[in-house]
Amino acid sequence: MIDAYEDPGTPERRGGWWYLWWLVRCQPWRSVAGAVLSAVWMVLMAAAPYLLARAVDDGLAPGDPWALAGWTGALLVTGAFNSWVSIMRHRTMTRVRMDGNFRTVKVVVGQAVRLGAALPRRVGAGEVVTVGVSDVKTISQALTIAGPGAGALVVYLVVAGLLLSMSPLLAGVVLLGLPVLAVLAGPLLGRLQDAEGEYRERQSVLTARIGDLAGGLRVLNGLGGKGLFADAFRKDSRRLREQGYRVGSVASWIQALGMGLPTVFLAVVTWLAARLAAQGAITVGELVAVYGYVAVLVGPVAFLVEMGYDLNRGVVAARRVVRLLRLEPEPDHGGAVAPTAPAGLHDPESGVRVVPGTLTALVSARPGDAAGVVDRLGRYAPSDVTWGGVRLDAVALREVRERILVADNEADLFAGTLRETVHGRRERDAGAVARAVRAAAADDIVQGLPDGLGSAVSAQGRSLSGGQRQRVRLVRALLADPEVLLAVEPTSALDAHTEATVAARLRDAREGRTTVVTTTSPLVLDHADTVYLLVDGKAAASGRHRELLAAEPAYRALVARDTDDDEARAGTTGTGTSGTAAGTAGTAGTAEVSEVSG
DSSP states (O other): OOOTTSOOOOOOOSOHHHHHHHHHHTSHHHHHHHHHHHHHHHHHHHHHHHHHHHIIIIIITTTOHHHHHHHHHHHHHHHHHHHHHHHHHHHHHHHHHHHHHHHHHHHHHHHHHHHGGGHHHHSOHHHHHHIIIIIHHHHHHHGGGGTHHHHHHHHHHHHHHHHHHHOHHHHHHHHHHHHHHHHHHHHHHHHHHHHHHHHHHHHHHHHHHHHHHHHHHHHHHHHTOHHHHHHHHHHHHHHHHHHHHHHHHHHHHHHHHHHHHHHHHHHHHHHHHHHHHHTTSSOHHHHHHHHHHHHHHHHHHHHHHHHHHHHHHHHHHHHHHHHHHTOOOOOOOOOBOOOSSOOOEEETTTTEEEOTTSEEEEEESSHHHHHHHHHHHTTSSOOOOEETTEEGGGBOHHHHHHHEEEEOTTOOOOSEEHHHHHHTTSOOOHHHHHHHHHHTTOHHHHHHSTTGGGSEEOGGGTTSOHHHHHHHHHHHHHHHOOSEEEEESTTTTSOHHHHHHHHHHHHHHTTTSEEEEEOOOHHHHTTOSEEEEEETTEEEEEEOHHHHHHHOHHHHHHHGGGHHHHHHHTTOOOSOOOOOTTTTOOOTTHHHHHHHHO
C-alpha cells in the first residue's frame, strides 16, 4: 500500500476509465493476487457441488462407505482451505481499495497545492469537498472489479465447462445467461451514469452553498439576507433530493435485477436438469451437482451486476477527479529583475502606495475592498501593481512568494505541536520564536498549554479559542519575517486590551520592514504611519489616523464608532471580539500562509 510520503506517480488524465486503469497499474502484483485469490475462492466454491456429486454417485448410491468417507473428507479439506483463501482475498482487496483511496487523495491534494491561489478561482469549494469526501470512496470501491470481478468471470466459465461435460443444453443455457443479463441491465447502467453525474454536480453546488452559509451567516443576518439565502438553499436542496430519487430509482432496478435474474436463472437450469435426470440423461448425483453449480453462480452473477453498478459510479467520480487534475496553474512568465532592496508597492486600481519600511493601514466599510487591495499587492489577483517601478506580475512568482507574505486571519492551522505550527517550513531559533510570541501577545497561550510550545494543537486550531487562533497565526507570520507583510484583519477577534498590546508590539517587531494591515480598529490605526480610506475600492483619503479623524467625516463615522467602546474596554482583559466592521474579511492569501506553514 502507498506510503504517506511516497510519490503517488503521474495520474492518467485522459478520462475516467483511464484513471481507474492507472490505479490498477500502480499496484499490479496486488491486483493480480486479488484476481487469482478471488478466482480460486469462487472456483473452490463451485468444487463443492462436484465433490458432493461424487460422494452421492460413488459412495452413497452403491453403498461404498470408504468412497463416501473419502469424498466427504475432500469436501471438508476443500472448505477449510477455501476459508483461508477467502480471508487472504479479503485482505488483499482491502489493500487494493485503500491504496486507490490514498493515492487519489494524494494526487488531489498535490494538485490543490500545485494550483495554489488559483484553486478557488478555477474550482468551486463544493466541487473540491465532493471530490475529497465522496468521490474518493466511490473510486476505491470500483477497484473491486480487479479481484472478485475477475473471479466471477472465471468461475462462470469453469461452471459452464463442468456442465458441458454433463449436458450441452445446460452449458448453453448457462453461457447465454450472462449476455441476457447484460442486455437487460446495460441500458439501466447507462441511465445510472447520466443520473449519477447530474447528481454529483448538484451535490457540489449545494455543498458550496453550505460553506458560504457557514462562513457568512453573521453578515447575512446583518444585511437581512438570511431569508433569501435560506430560500435559495431550500430550492437547491429540493432539486438535489429529486435528482437523488431518480438515481435511487435506477439503482433499485439494477439491484433488483441483480437479485431477481439469478434466481430465475437458477430455477430454469434446475428445471431442465430435473427433466434430464427423469429421462435418465444425467445421474442423481449430477442433478445435485447442477443445482449446486447454479446456486454457486447466483453469487457471482449478482456480483457482476453490482460490479457494473459500482464501476459506473466509479467512472463518474473518476471523471470529476480527472477534471480537477486537468487544471493548470496560472502561467508564470516572470523574468523581470525584482528590486534588490526594499521597494514600494503601488496599486493603480485603488491608488494605494505602500512606502517601504513603514506601517500602512487600509480602512474600508466593505472588508472585501480592502482584502481585494491585499490580493493585488500580494499577486493573488490579476493587476497592474508595481514593485519598485517593476510590474509585480513580471517578477518570478517564487521570488514574490519568498519576499511578500499575505497573512489572512482565517488561514489554515495544521495539526501538530504549537512549535511546528508556528515554525512553518524552516526551523527557527528559540530567541526568534520568543520574540514573535511576545509581539503577538501570545505568551499566555504558550504558558497556559501543558507542554508550552511542545503541546499538541488540533487541525484548524480547534483546541484554541478564536482570539488564540488569531494570535497563533500572527506569530507564524511574524516568525516568517518577510520583507513585506500584508495582514488581513490581524486583531479582529481580540479584546481591546490585547488588541492595544498587539498593535504597539507589532509596530516595534516590524520596525524598518514594510507592513500593510486591513482594519477599522482605532487601536491599530493610531500606530500606522499612513492610513488609506477606501471608498468603493478607491483611495478617497490618506494621512495619519488623527489627521483623518479631524478632516474626514466619512472616516470618523467608520472608525470612531468603536472608539468609545475600545476606550471603555482598554483596561480590561477577556476573550470577546472587537466591534470592527471587518471581522469577516475575505480570504486573501490563505494559500500563502498555508505554504509558509507547509
